[in-house]
Amino acid sequence: MKTIPVTCAIIQFGSKVLAIQRSETMKLPLKWEFAGGKIEPGESEIECVKREIFEELNIHIEVKERLNPVIHQYPDFKIKLIPFTADYVSGELKLKEHSDYVLANKQELINLDWAEADLPILKEYLKA
Numbered sequence: 265m266k267t268i269p270v271t272c273a274i275i276q277f278g279s280k281v282l283a284i285q286r287s288e289t290m291k292l293p294l295k296w297e298f299a300g301g302k303i304e305p306g307e308s309e310i311e312c313v314k315r316e317i318f319e320e321l322n323i324h325i326e327v328k329e330r331l332n333p334v335i336h337q338y339p340d341f342k343i344k345l346i347p348f349t350a351d352y353v354s355g356e357l358k359l360k361e362h363s364d365y366v367l368a369n370k371q372e373l374i375n376l377d378w379a380e381a382d383l384p385i386l387k388e389y390l391k392a
């Protein structure tokens with residue numbers, strides 16, 4: 265099965281982190297994730313993550329650090345999820361596709377119902 269490359273951003277708003285919830289009609293309905301999406305042909309990872317964040321959230325970010333990618337097999341597709349830490353820079357946050365968001369501290373992040381591929385990423389981020 266083809267592995268789909270996907271970037272995502274752990275966006276820091278001061279001491280809080282943005283998590284977003286997938287809508288009922290998306291794949292992995294109502295799961296929480298970090299904003300991001302599929303890499304388009306010819307696009308770099310960083311170009312992708314910045315573009316997706318603007319498209320999904322209407323905000324600009326500064327990308328900081330690349331964390332370890334996670335390869336995860338869901339029942340019907342397989343992704344390589346490439347995470348970056350980032351800082352919020354500008355823009356009014358507006359959800360374009362997702363159903364909800366939280367700006368959460370570490371304990372609140374742990375308690376969300378995450379997409380499975382995000383769990384190792386969350387663990388690595390919280391260890392730092």
Ligand SMILES: Nc1nc2c([nH]c(=O)n2[C@@H]2O[C@H](COP(=O)(O)OP(=O)(O)OP(=O)(O)O)[C@@H](O)[C@H]2O)c(=O)[nH]1
Nearest residue numbers: 270272290291292297298299300301302343379381382
């Ligand atoms: N953006 C993002 N996608 C994630 C994360 N974790 C995770 O498993 N995914 C999965 O990676 C896939 C690609 O993301 P996407 O945001 O471009 O997907 P999409 O909803 O447009 O997909 P679709 O329109 O093909 O259903 C989705 O199926 C999504 O479920 C994450 O933290 N961020």
